[in-house]
Amino acid sequence: MAQATQQERKLVLTEAGVAEEGTKSDEVVIAISVGFNDMKDETLAGVRHANVIREMMAGIEEEGVTARIVRFYDNLDLGVIGLRGAKLSGSGIGIGIQTRGTTLIHQEDLVPLSNLELFPQAPLIDLETFRAIGKNAALYAKGETPEPVPVANDPMARPTYQALAALWHIKEMGYKDKDKEPMEMEVSFE
Amino acid sequence: MSDDDKHIADGGGEVEETSPKRSKRFEALDKREVTKDGFVNEWPEVGFVAMESPNDPDPSVTVEDGEITHMDGKDRDEFDFIDRFIADYAINVDKAEEAMEIDSVQFARDLVDINVPREEIVELSTAMTPAKLVDVVNHLDTAEIIMAMKKMRTRQTPGNQCHVTSVEDNVAQIAADAAEAALRGFYEAENTVGVARMAPLTALAQQIGAQCGRGGVITQCAVEEATELELGMRGMTGYAETVSVYGTEDVFKDGDDTPWSKAFLASGYASRGLKMRYTSGAGSELNMGQAEGKSMFYLETRCVLVTKGCGVQGLQNGGISCIAIPTSVPAGVKEVAAENLVTMMADLEVASGNDQTFTHSDKRRTARMMPQFLAGTDFIFSGYSAVPNYDNMFAGSTFDSYDFDEYNVMQRDLQVEGGTKPVDEETVLEYRERAVKALQVVFEELGFPPITDEEVEAAIYADGSKDMPERSTADDIQAAEEMMDEGITGADVVAILAKNGFKGIAENMLGILKSRVAGDYIQTSSIFQGDGEFDVLSAVNDPNEYQGPGTGHRLTGEDWEEKKKIRFAVDPEDI
Numbered sequence: 001m002a003q004a005t006q007q008e009r010k011l012v013l014t015e016a017g018v019a020e021e022g023t024k025s026d027e028v029v030i031a032i033s034v035g036f037n038d039m040k041d042e043t044l045a046g047v048r049h050a051n052v053i054r055e056m057m058a059g060i061e062e063e064g065v066t067a068r069i070v071r072f073y074d075n076l077d078l079g080v081i082g083l084r085g086a087k088l089s090g091s092g093i094g095i096g097i098q099t100r101g102t103t104l105i106h107q108e109d110l111v112p113l114s115n116l117e118l119f120p121q122a123p124l125i126d127l128e129t130f131r132a133i134g135k136n137a138a139l140y141a142k143g144e145t146p147e148p149v150p151v152a153n154d155p156m157a158r159p160t161y162q163a164l165a166a167l168w169h170i171k172e173m174g175y176k177d178k179d180k181e182p183m184e185m186e187v188s189f190e
Numbered sequence: 191m192s193d194d195d196k197h198i199a200d201g202g203g204e205v206e207e208t209s210p211k212r213s214k215r216f217e218a219l220d221k222r223e224v225t226k227d228g229f230v231n232e233w234p235e236v237g238f239v240a241m242e243s244p245n246d247p248d249p250s251v252t253v254e255d256g257e258i259t260h261m262d263g264k265d266r267d268e269f270d271f272i273d274r275f276i277a278d279y280a281i282n283v284d285k286a287e288e289a290m291e292i293d294s295v296q297f298a299r300d301l302v303d304i305n306v307p308r309e310e311i312v313e314l315s316t317a318m319t320p321a322k323l324v325d326v327v328n329h330l331d332t333a334e335i336i337m338a339m340k341k342m343r344t345r346q347t348p349g350n351q352c353h354v355t356s357v358e359d360n361v362a363q364i365a366a367d368a369a370e371a372a373l374r375g376f377y378e379a380e381n382t383v384g385v386a387r388m389a390p391l392t393a394l395a396q397q398i399g400a401q402c403g404r405g406g407v408i409t410q411c412a413v414e415e416a417t418e419l420e421l422g423m424r425g426m427t428g429y430a431e432t433v434s435v436y437g438t439e440d441v442f443k444d445g446d447d448t449p450w451s452k453a454f455l456a457s458g459y460a461s462r463g464l465k466m467r468y469t470s471g472a473g474s475e476l477n478m479g480q481a482e483g484k485s486m487f488y489l490e491t492r493c494v495l496v497t498k499g500c501g502v503q504g505l506q507n508g509g510i511s512c513i514a515i516p517t518s519v520p521a522g523v524k525e526v527a528a529e530n531l532v533t534m535m536a537d538l539e540v541a542s543g544n545d546q547t548f549t550h551s552d553k554r555r556t557a558r559m560m561p562q563f564l565a566g567t568d569f570i571f572s573g574y575s576a577v578p579n580y581d582n583m584f585a586g587s588t589f590d591s592y593d594f595d596e597y598n599v600m601q602r603d604l605q606v607e608g609g610t611k612p613v614d615e616e617t618v619l620e621y622r623e624r625a626v627k628a629l630q631v632v633f634e635e636l637g638f639p640p641i642t643d644e645e646v647e648a649a650i651y652a653d654g655s656k657d658m659p660e661r662s663t664a665d666d667i668q669a670a671e672e673m674m675d676e677g678i679t680g681a682d683v684v685a686i687l688a689k690n691g692f693k694g695i696a697e698n699m700l701g702i703l704k705s706r707v708a709g710d711y712i713q714t715s716s717i718f719q720g721d722g723e724f725d726v727l728s729a730v731n732d733p734n735e736y737q738g739p740g741t742g743h744r745l746t747g748e749d750w751e752e753k754k755k756i757r758f759a760v761d762p763e764d765i
Contacts, residue, residue: 076479077444112446114386114414121585147664151384153357155547155579155586156226162548163228163518166477170236173479 010190011037011050019070019182022090027066028137029094030056031085032185034073035172036099043101044161044168045123047130050189055127056095057187059134065091065141067134069187073180076172078102079112084182086110091141095133099172100165101125105137116140117148123161124152223550230518237481237489240472240516240525242328245483249322251290256283262321270439272492275449276320279499280536285317294322298329301338301535304738308341315535316498320491323535327487327528332561335527339565341736342534344729345715346743348566350609351378351541351573354396354409355583359388360658361395361633361666362626362641362649363581368399369625370618371576372407374594375611377717380431380573382412382583385663389413390670391638393426394683398632399625401698406718408465408702408711412584415455422464425680428702429465431506431541431572435496436470437489440480453500460501463706465716467504467539468497472525473512486516490529498536503714505533506572508543508562511584517548517558527561534567539715539729541572547579547586555588563600563608566743568715570609578654591653595757602753607745612756622650628692635686636678638669698722 013032022029030053037049053069060067070088072081082096082104092108093116101122104115117136119125125133132149139146219225232239252260258277259266269277282289292314300306315323330338354368364381371379381396383389393411400407408428411421421427435452436442442449452468459466470493472486481489490507497505508526509516516522526543533540542562549555562570574597575587582590589597594610601608626649630641639662648658680703687696701724705711711718716728736742745753 075444080444111414111416114417116387117385145664145667147662148385151357153384153580153583153585155582156550158514158547158585159227159549161228162477162512162514163230166473166479166512166515167230167238169477170238170479 009050011041011053012188012190013037013069013071014186014188015071015183016186017184019088019184021088022068024066024090026064026141027068027090028060028134028141029085029089030067030069031081031094031096032069032071033076033078033081033098033172034071034175034177036071036097039172039175040099040168043099043122043125044165045101045125047101047125047127051127052097052101052130053187054189055131056134059131060138063135063138063142065138069185070182071185072182073177076169076176077112078104079106079115082106082115083108083110083112088182089141093137093141095137098122100168103130103133105133105140107140119149119151121152121154121157122165123157124154223552224554226550227548227554228514228518232519235483236479237476237483237485238519239485240519240522241485241487241528243483243485243488246324246485246488247321249290249294249319249325251286251319253283253286258283258286262319271448272437272439272442272496275499276492276495280495281319282317285314286319289314289317290319290322294325295329297326298334301326301330301342302334304341307737308734311342311535312537316537320488320495323491323532324488327531330528332524332527335524335531336561336565339527339531339534339561339567340742341734342531343565343567343734344534344537344539345568345717345727346732346734346736347727348607348609348743349377349569349717350375350571351380351569352376352571352576353545353573353582353584353587354379354381354399354576355383355581356392356577356655357384357581357583358655358658358661359384359392359663359666360655360661361391362629362645363652363655363658364392364395365399365625365629366622366649366652367577368396368409369402369621372400372403372720373613373618373621374576375609376574376576377407377609377720378429378569378573379407379409379576380412381409384583385667386413386417387667387670388663389417390421390426390673391666393421394632394673395629397426397428397680397699398629398683398687398695401702402625402628402695403621404720405698405701405722406720406724408718419455419458420674422459423462424678425703430459431467432469433466434469434474435493436475437484437492438475438480438482441475441478444478444480449496449499452496456500456502460712463709463712465712466502467506467541468500468502469506469510470494470497471507471510471512471543472522472529473509473515476515477512487525487528491532494529494533494536494538497538502538503712504539504541504568506541506543507533508572509546509548510543510572511546513543513546514548523558530562530567537714539568541569542567544571544588545573546584547588559588563606564604566607574610580656581654598753598756602756605745605750607743607749611752614757619650624692624695626650628687628695631690631692632683632686635690636669636673638673639665
């Protein structure tokens with residue numbers, strides 16, 4: 001029963017002011033899209049956002065690096081929010097993630113479409129991979145060059161999920177606020 | 191059924207969950223592969239509709255003093271930047287009013303009328319607005335689209351493009367697979383990567399592999415646009431395709447782009463004598479949630495005309511990476527064929543999709559490619575996965591290496607040129623060996639992480655990356671960075687190959703580099719014939735002259751004899 005409760009625990013994200021540019025070189029920013037944990041609380045593949053965030057943060061923290069979460073309201077493009085997250089990060093490294101689960105690791109001096117690591121097939125990213133993504137982001141933040149997290153490839157992900165992903169995205173567009181600045185998010189689990 | 195017939199639980203145990211009794215037929219149908227596909231009902235308000243959205247504009251045009259001042263229901267001051275670009279650069283203004291006055295049904299009939307030659311159609315179709323082109327093609331059914339494509343594609347000889355990728359970005363495997371793909375008859379090979387920073391090395395591996403066969407197979411590496419251009423300029427690739435254009439302003443802006451910035455990028459390729467085409471395809475605007483309620487077909491037609499306006503010679507479309515969006519709604523497969531046709535009507539080369547998975551069903555994926563296959567296009571697949579789909583880093587193609595024999599048989603069955611040919615195992619192994627040994631030498635000379643003899647052996651006989659030994663991606667990335675920092679070019683690679691006894695590959699690779707100076711292969715729909723002579727076939731010297739039976743491209747003579755020789759046919763003389 002205790003285990004069931006643990007799995008069902010809820011992620012609570014609370015706005016804590018406009019996100020500022022970080023000064024600590026040992027931090028990684030996790031940039032989340034506007035509907036993350038709000039429009040839906042799980043990825044397309046049914047991985048709960050609470051567990052996604054917990055695993056990524058654990059991956060970052062086990063390397064002795066701090067995680068910050070910033071929500072972007074004015075743009076849903078993963079390359080853009082990932083890069084802007086990286087620019088807000090004191091280390092210059094950011095992770096970007098959309099509601100549907102598509103994830104990347106970005107670095108402040110790159111262009112939106114050229115990232116450090118990209119996991120384009122959202123339905124294939126499991127919790128172990130989310131943790132590994134957090135760990136690698138932390139290693140980049142420390143100036144190391146880790147082996148990239150193995151990219152999963154399932155040719156049947158698109159047939160199953162792409163149209164659904166587009167529907168989710170269109171719905172998430174309804175949450176966009178083009179005038180709102182990125183906000184620092186406080187994380188708690190209930 | 192009366193109440194008496196109901197099963198009443200006795201209350202002694204848990205309440206029985208009674209689900210309605212299922213038809214065994216439906217239970218069996220529920221297990222079919224097609225039920226795993228994503229299907230969506232139309233939602234026209236946001237543009238979730240393949241063709242004929244109620245929000246698509248009606249065709250109209252006004253020309254004043256040689257300038258389009260009104261188009262498709264909007265005055266010039268209401269144009270978004272795509273309208274403006276199309277009105278100013280894509281439409282033949284001199285003929286616009288004449289073309290727009292033609293009855294759309296009549297023009298649709300002309301498209302399928304073998305007595306109306308292609309040139310006559312193109313003269314008018316290149317003077318039509320997006321809404322007019324859509325209005326015309328909406329009158330065609332799928333069989334008529336096939337007929338129209340047969341006449342309208344620019345180059346007479348159909349061709350094919352393939353993907354050569356590895357989920358591990360394994361360079362030895364990529365070189366060997368590129369060599370095999372060249373032998374199998376593809377005119378173009380396309381690579382992309384799992385890890386972006388690997389691109390310089392995988393591009394190099396593919397280039398060496400592709401040149402070890404018949405000479406003149408051109409290669410590209412689909413990555414971020416600036417990197418892609420640089421790899422081309424360095425001579426690591428021979429053409430480019432992944433320069434994307436979109437049908438709404440918002441999607442363009444999200445990519446920090448405009449039609450003008452895309453035109454600027456295109457000129458970067460043209461100035462270096464590099465072949466390039468754009469990429470678009472139904473569903474991309476919807477994928478970004480920015481389709482403005484317009485049909486996928488209307489938005490894609492705008493993409494075709496942006497391409498035309500940029501002066502680019504060709505376009506890859508037919509759904510492409512968003513293919514599972516159009517195919518989720520009614521008439522989606524028809525729509526992707528229709529967008530190929532509009533590209534041809536704009537007098538552009540078309541690489542016609544069939545390049546990304548959209549279904550679990552073998553029947554659906556085969557039906558989807560029939561229009562392009564039967565009509566013939568410049569590149570029927572863009573591309574066909576020359577590796578197993580588990581290694582296909584475009585997330586899988588509609589046909590892959592496991593379909594090689596079936597695809598050859600289909601060409602033999604229907605006497606259709608599909609752009610691949612039967613090959614024998616011995617020759618394939620020979621090609622693969624030469625490719626990977628050449629790559630081994632190049633890596634050694636450049637001081638890159640060695641390709642071991644064990645890797646060479648594995649790559650020769652491999653089916654996919656699962657058959658390859660482990661290799662450090664981190665070390666390869668370092669080498670890739672070195673390669674870019676040190677300014678290593680295609681010419682350096684040619685010199686290394688020549689010095690180390692790989693004269694044939696060196697000559698072919700040099701041939702590609704020299705062709706960029708000659709520039710013939712940047713004409714519309716160009717391919718090298720692949721005989722090592724670097725003779726170009728294009729819309730200029732091989733124009734499509736199809737006008738019904740007895741004309742156009744026919745699969746006859748030597749090419750047909752070659753198609754007949756599938757591996758497992760029994761020779762009557764042997765019995």
